[in-house]
Amino acid sequence: MKNDPKLVDSTEAASRLGVSTWVLKGVKIAAEITNDSPYVGRYTTVPEVMRWFRRHPEFVASHYLRHRKKAK
Numbered sequence: 001m002k003n004d005p006k007l008v009d010s011t012e013a014a015s016r017l018g019v020s021t022w023v024l025k026g027v028k029i030a031a032e033i034t035n036d037s038p039y040v041g042r043y044t045t046v047p048e049v050m051r052w053f054r055r056h057p058e059f060v061a062s063h064y065l066r067h068r069k070k071a072k
Contacts, residue, residue: 007043016046026061027052033064 010024031037038044038052053059
């Protein structure tokens with residue numbers, strides 16, 4: 001894993017971290033809820049995402065990416 005402080009999008013960050021973009025989408029949703037985002041707009045750095053994971057060891061992407069039931 002390359003630990004480069006360069007700003008990258010989710011696709012590049014996922015590749016460098018060895019996770020899917022789906023996981024980082026969950027991070028974005030969870031970060032919005034916790035008001036603790038590793039993103040500036042649509043960009044982040046790999047070290048910042050790693051720090052976010054360390055601050056939120058309870059994070060599970062599927063908890064934030066579940067299909068919501070539509071209201072009838």
